Amino acid sequence: MTEIADSTRIVKESLNKRYASERRFRRLGLMAIFFGVSFVLILFADIFSKGYTAFLQTQIELEIFYDPAIIDPGHTNDPQVIGKADFAKLYKAALKERFPDATSRSARRDLYNLVSNGVAYSLRDTVLDNPGLIGTRLTLWLVADDEIDMLIKGHIHRDAPESDRRVSNQSIAFIEQLEASDSVRKSFSWTFLTAGDSREPEQAGIGGAVMGSLFTLLVTLSLAFPIGVAAAIYLEEFAAKNQFTDLIEVNINNLAAVPSIVFGLLGLAVFLNFFGMPRSAPLVGGLVLTLMTLPTIIIASRASLKSVPLSIREAALGVGASKVQTVFHHVLPQAMPGMMTGTIIGMAQALGESAPLLMIGMVAFIVDIPTSPLDPSTVLPVQIFLWADSPERAFLERTSAAIMVLLGFLVAMNALAVILRKRFEKRW
Amino acid sequence: MNSKSTARSNSEGHIFHRFDEELQSLIKLVGEMGELATEQVREAGKAIKKGSLERARSVVNRENRIDQLDIAIDEEIHRVLALRAPMAKDLRILLTVNRIGSFLERIGDQANGIAELALFLFKEDSSDPDKRLLSGIPRMAKYVIAMVEMSIQSFKRMDIELALEVIEMDRDLNEQFDTSIRSLTTYVLEDPRRIGDAVQVVLGLRSLDRIGGHAKSISRQVIFMVKGVNVRHQSVEILAAEIRAGSLG
Amino acid sequence: MSKANIYAIENPVTHQPGWIGSRVQEGSENTASPYATVGNIAVPNPRMSARSVNVFYDEKQAINNVSLDIGLNEVISMIGPSGCGKSTFLRCLNRMNDTIDICRVEGEITLQDENIYSKSMDAVLLRARVGMVFQKPNPFPKSIYDNIAYGPKIHGLARSRSELNEIVETSLAKAGLWDEVKDRLTKPGTGLSGGQQQRLCIARAIAVSPEVILMDEPCSALDPIATARVEELIDELRQNYTIAIVTHSMQQAARVSQRTAYFHLGNLVEVGETNDIFTNPKHPLTEAYITGRFG
Structure with missing residues (x-):
């Protein structure tokens, strides 16, 4: 009987030690999980905060005149002819119309660069799909250039010195005018999801x-x-x-x-x-x-x-x-x-x-x-x-x-x- | 704690150590009962031989101790059968112990009868019977005691040759019984007044013969236990031949 | 002398083999020749018959020169300590050992006088004729109906749906399970209780109308009541089938079988009527095992 009493005492004495080691191990495990989860969260937060804006695309509202003189001067209605037309002239004309004051060479360049040059292709495609548009006027939201996009999304700071940013003061002035008339918006970018790769970021998709x-x-x-x-x-x-x-x-x-x-x-x-x-x-x-x-x-x-x-x-x-x-x-x-x-x-x-x-x-x-x-x-x-x-x-x-x-x-x-x-x- | 360490060091015997202990205790009980029954027969014989009423009374008084042992053995067997479900030889040992118990109980009964005969013959208010009348009883008693002792020994040692000896002794016992009856007959013819005592003595002789018969039954049971062959109703000659040739079972 | 006698104090000389209180040990002088089987291995009307069967796992011999008949409509039980080869022998009878690469079987085993190890005997056909029930109830993870119907389906035993239904019903009825499951034939077989699962496995074996049913410790995973029902079923099945059963429960062998074979270290030590084996075994090893003095 004394042996049993003795072993009970010995077991009791060792209990605290054993429970302590169990608690230590639990804390270690919890810490490991905490570290793991927090790293994953940091990674995700970083990626999401940087990436979600890519699903939005800045657009500029312009009134486009599907000028027959540019698209199809000979009234041939031949897709071959229409396809070769310079559709960039359409949005350039619209921009000139919107900003008649921009007459200098550099101002014109900045003006034309507001809109992505891919717009020319999308205009051509809509006309080819629907030749009846020729000669009509339509107000369209056109995709902005990637630099403008960055500006609108705040990745380029307007108060930075001009030499430090890729957007000129002139361009910012144009944008501010457009913003004043609610002609700039950010909308969901289907292009990003559906388009193929491109040199132009605003036209690149996955x-x-x-x-x-x-x-x-x-x-x-x-x-x-x-x-x-x-x-x-x-x-x-x-x-x-x-x-x-x-x-x-x-x-x-x-x-x-x-x-x-x-x-x-x-x-x-x-x-x-x-x-x-x-x-x-x-x-x-x-x-x-x-x-x-x-x-x-x-x-x-x-x-x-x-x-x-x-x-x-x-x-x-x-x-x-x-x-x-x-x-x-x-x-x-x-x-x-x-x-x-x-x-x-x-x-x-x-x-x-x-x-x-x-x-x-x-x-x-x-x-x-x-x-x-x-x-x-x-x-x-x-x-x-x-x-x-x-x-x-x-x-x-x-x-x-x-x-x-x-x-x-x-x-x-x-x-x-x-x-x-x-x-x-x-x-x- | 002590028993545990023994169990560990002892790798022999049944896997359930307790079962062997139970068998041992049963065998010890049978041995005890056998000794007691032998003692009863011996004392009853002596009571007749010496005309001792005291011995006769002590035999009668001890009778219930045999009965108690019989009950104890019965209960233990009942328990072991139910709990251990023994097989093969273990089962035969238990069946044998069971039967030996009842044979010994009957031997005790017969011893009791002889003691009561002594009480009748040596009544205080009557004259003692003729010694010649009684001479057969001590002689046969001695022989019968040897048979009972040998049968119990044969059980304890599981010795079938010893058991066979007991079975063969039974024939001599029968001859002795016949001789005793014949001499009694002669005596009664000489003195017909003693016929009442003579009848009592015949009963005593008959009891001894029965005891011998029980010893024989115990021995046959031992042969069953060892060999697993039931020889209860086999003739002695065939049995003897088979055992000596080693062809039994 | 490696054996002790509890009566040694009384008389150390006159003891005999198989003495109470003495445990038979390996290699003691009591061990008879390992090749001689005590008892009669043959029966007048054998359904299966093994002669001089040796089984090797790689170089290790698991079965040593075993000869044994399995009689028509009898239940033969095989008992012995773990690793004695009884299960291995059982698995030779339907060539279940074929699935083990390292297993090699020598000798002759016949089913109705056909050698089951000959080239003309197909293992698949053999297993349809010699069914098997395993230690752990192992119904397929399918419905009760599909469990029974699977065998007849793959063997093409039923020509129509109604015939198949009939086979399923009679098999379940023979296994005493029909009344318990007739309302839930589409329920999974694994949802039944352990005892019911094992009877389902027996019904599955019956469904392909085998001549012999082998059972490898069929009740070792069941409770006593379920065990009793399976034992009762085995006794009933004896009317129509020949059954060989390996069991660890000596009581079970005693209850269900007519003949008993005792295996020890790959040898068939003794075979005989169950009555004789359990009351008066001849071989000291058998005696030692049956009375619980083995180890």
């Missing part, structure tokens, strides 16, 4: 990069998922366990750790140089990313196959199902959610990858939005890389905005992973 990413991922998914799952099923369920399969397993695990740029080099050497596939195409990007994500998918799929309880296989074999029936009727449905999660994680990885794509030329400046996996294009992370490199102030906010779009994609994909998991995972 539409091309989004489409490029989509095509690339489509190629990756349609190759990596079936190949990865098939490889995993074969290795896990059918292949004999011997030194050769062990070797394959080790190599797959090693491939998952290979730096992605190596896959880019491989793609360059094999797909472009050897097979002669088109440079900068999402098809090649997808192939390269397939190589990169395959190990991830195979490893995740094998793990999820392994986690299917042996009892289910035995049950199926026990009633006389063949190996293939056992795998496809019972094991695969159970393993599917895990495989999909693995695949989507692999896809998310591929979505964020830029290094291997640089190697196969997807870093080129491409204005057109790709319409097939064979068209040259770029992808979101490469677009971000390109914009981050551009000197114009307006590209800074576009970089942040593109990162926001990329993050949005990643969140959406992870959400999809969760939803698929929930839907396919039958918890009986």
Whole structure:
């Protein structure tokens, strides 16, 4: 009995110490989480505060006269002729009309630079779509030049000395006049979401990069998922366990750790140089990313196959199902959610990858939005890389905005992973 | 705490150490009861031989101790059967203990009968019976006591050859019984006035014969326990041949 | 002498093998030759019959020269300490061991005089003829109906939907489960209680009309009441099926089987009528195991 009393006392004495260490560990854990979360919040706050303005675009209200003399002097109504007309003259005329006092050469230049030169193309397109506009007058909101945009958004300070800013006093005077008559506004910029890349920030959009990413991922998914799952099923369920399969397993695990740029080099050497596939195409990007994500998918799929309880296989074999029936009727449905999660994680990885794509030329400046996996294009992370490199102030906010779009994609994909998991995972 | 450390050091025996202890205690009880029953038979025999009313009374007084042991054994067996669900040899041991208990109880009853015979024969208000009339009883008693002791020994040692000896002794006992009856008959023919005592003595001889029979039954039960073969109704000759050839079971 | 006797004080000499209070130990002089099985391995009307079966996992021998008949419409139980090879032997009977790469089976096992390890015997067909019920109830994560219907479906046993319905109903009825589940056939099989799940697994095995049903510790995950119901079911199934059951519960072997085989370290030590094995086993190892003096 004395022994029991003694041990009770000893246990009691050690309790405080043990609880103290538990409390210490809890505090440490909380601190770690706090640091992690605050870094993420800081990052997000920074990106959002810099990037959200890119979704807005400054516009200037002008009355445009679709002057037949400029557009179609010969009244041919021939689109060929109309297409060659100098539509810039239309908004220049409108600006001259609005500011008749600006007569000096430099004043004229500043005046014309208020509006983005891309406006000429959008005017041409509307006329080509609707030739009936010729000869009419319309009040339109025209896209402002990126410098003006920056000025309006406050990124360029009006009180700074003229030599320190890229907008002249003259331009500011014009803008202030326009503002006085409520002819300047900021509206949601569809251009940013739909347009392709451009030298002019106000005309640059991520539409091309989004489409490029989509095509690339489509190629990756349609190759990596079936190949990865098939490889995993074969290795896990059918292949004999011997030194050769062990070797394959080790190599797959090693491939998952290979730096992605190596896959880019491989793609360059094999797909472009050897097979002669088109440079900068999402098809090649997808192939390269397939190589990169395959190990991830195979490893995740094998793990999820392994986690299917042996009892289910035995049950199926026990009633006389063949190996293939056992795998496809019972094991695969159970393993599917895990495989999909693995695949989507692999896809998310591929979505964020830029290094291997640089190697196969997807870093080129491409204005057109790709319409097939064979068209040259770029992808979101490469677009971000390109914009981050551009000197114009307006590209800074576009970089942040593109990162926001990329993050949005990643969140959406992870959400999809969760939803698929929930839907396919039958918890009986 | 002490018993725990023993259990750990002792790697022999049943996985439930308690079960072996229970079996041991049961076997000890049977041994105790066997000794007591033997003692009762011996004392009853001596009471007749020496004409001692005192011994006879003490036998009668001790009778209920045998009954108590019988009940104790019954209860323990009941408990062990219910809690341990023994199998094979363990089960046979318990069944055997159960039967031996009831045989010993009956042996005690017979001893009691002999003691009561002594009380009847050596009544204080009558003359003692002729010694010749009684001579068969101590002689047979001695033989029967040996049988009972051997049968209990055979149980304790699980010795089927000893058990076989007891079974074979029963034939000699029957001969002794017949001899005693014959000499009694001669005596009664000589002196018909003693016929009442003679009838009582025959009953005493009969009791001893029964005790021998019980010893034989105990021995047959021991053979069942060891070999798992029921030999209760097998002839002694065949049994002896099989045991000696080692072909039993 | 590695054995002790609780009566050693009384008489240290006259003890015999299998003595109460003495635990039989490995390698003691009592251990009979590992290759000789005590008792009659043959029956007059064998449904399955194993002769000189050796099983190896890589180089390690798990079953050592085991010969045993499984009679028509009998329940034979296989008992023995863990790792004695009883489950391995059971799994040889429907070639479940085929799925283990390192497992190698030697010897001959016949089902109705056909060697199940011959090239002409297909493992899939064999498993349709020799069904199996496992230790843990393992219904498919599908509905109760689909659980039963799966086997007949893949084997093409039912030509129409109504035939399939009939198979499902009779199988469930034979397993004594029909009344309990007839109103919830579309509910998941995994939603049943443990005992019901195991009877569902038995019904699933019955559904493909096997000749033999192997059961690998079918009640070890069940409570006593569910166990009793499964045991009762096994007893009923004996009318139409031959059943081989591996069990850790000696009481269960005693209750459900007609013959009992005792395995020890990959050897078939003793086989015989269940009555005899549990009242008067011949081999000291069997005796030691049955009376709980083994370890």
